Amino acid sequence: MATAAKTPVTEAGQSANRGSWPLWEVFVRSARGLSHVHAGSLHAPDAEMAVRNARDLYTRRNEGVSLWVVPASAIVASDPDAKGAFFESPQGKDYRHAMYYKKSEGVKHL
Helix, strand or coil: CCCCCCCCECCCCCEHHHHHCCEEEEEEECCCCCCCEEEEEEECCCHHHHHHHHHHHHCCCCCCCEEEEEEHHHCCCCCHHHHHHHHCCCCCCHHHCHHHCCCCCCCCCC
């Protein structure tokens, strides 16, 4: 007779293999017209549970009107150590900045 394997439970009552659940990043928009802001991270087995857990953790007191929950593995970021080379404007390409142009005489709507 086969028996189902029991999932070990920690003292806090949570599943011991929660660490195998993927990490999700949570973004909350506090009011219409505002941007979503990173609120934190959580572990959940799937997207539906991640949204529910995010709602419970980050909007308990009606702080938000919208949630984005994104798998952390889907986020691609630039290297903070390469910020100089990555974000600085290339030398000799000043024409890319509008401050180097002068307003033309007789041209309307500029």
